[in-house]
Amino acid sequence: xxxxxxxxxxxxxxxxxxxxxxxxxxxxxxxxxxxxxxxxxxxxxxxxxxxxxxxxxxxxxxxxxxxxxxxxxxxxxxxxxxxxxxxxxxxxxxxxxxxxxxxxxxxxxxxxxxxxxxxxxxxxxxxxxxx
Ligand SMILES: CC(C)(COP(=O)(O)OP(=O)(O)OC[C@H]1O[C@@H](n2cnc3c(N)ncnc32)[C@H](O)[C@@H]1OP(=O)(O)O)[C@@H](O)C(=O)NCCC(=O)NCCS
Numbered sequence: 001x002x003x004x005x006x007x008x009x010x011x012x013x014x015x016x017x018x019x020x021x022x023x024x025x026x027x028x029x030x031x032x033x034x035x036x037x038x039x040x041x042x043x044x045x046x047x048x049x050x051x052x053x054x055x056x057x058x059x060x061x062x063x064x065x066x067x068x069x070x071x072x073x074x075x076x077x078x079x080x081x082x083x084x085x086x087x088x089x090x091x092x093x094x095x096x097x098x099x100x101x102x103x104x105x106x107x108x109x110x111x112x113x114x115x116x117x118x119x120x121x122x123x124x125x126x127x128x129x130x131x
Contacts, residue, residue, distance in 0.1 A: 048076035
């Protein structure tokens with residue numbers, strides 16, 4: 001909106017906007033989903049690592065998780081990452097099925113396969129395809 005404010009009679013005034021946003025009477029609708037990621041290097045590959053993905057129970061199974069992961073995928077592609085990676089607990093069957101449904105696979109690195117019996121999580125990834 002910055003350009004529009006700049007052109008308008010109100011002008012662009014970030015401190016005033018901040019005061020308005022954080023005013024005692026300001027209310028925000030509930031946040032129904034969020035994600036957190038980092039750009040990282042894993043085994044020499046540039047990756048977007050998804051650390052958090054949470055969709056409110058009330059709106060699960062409505063396509064929001066898939067849409068958020070598509071956003072991360074597009075960001076990864078935009079910044080020339082090689083893949084999107086994440087960690088999921090083996091006990092989290094819902095998330096595992098979700099990630100499989102949207103094209104993620106369990107990492108099959110040899111070193112990882114040796115270790116996988118001892119850990120209670122999966123590392124999953126999806127390669128970025130060049131279009
Ligand atoms: C996992 C999670 C993010 C999925 O988000 P969502 O918005 O409910 O998922 P979507 O609606 O986009 O689902 C896309 C596809 O994934 C699969 N899927 C999603 N939830 C599923 C479930 N409970 N069982 C089986 N498949 C599932 C389906 O194939 C679904 O497509 P469909 O609804 O057309 O059949 C959500 O359940 C969640 O926030 N869980 C709690 C937190 C969590 O576990 N986060 C992941 C940590 S690694």
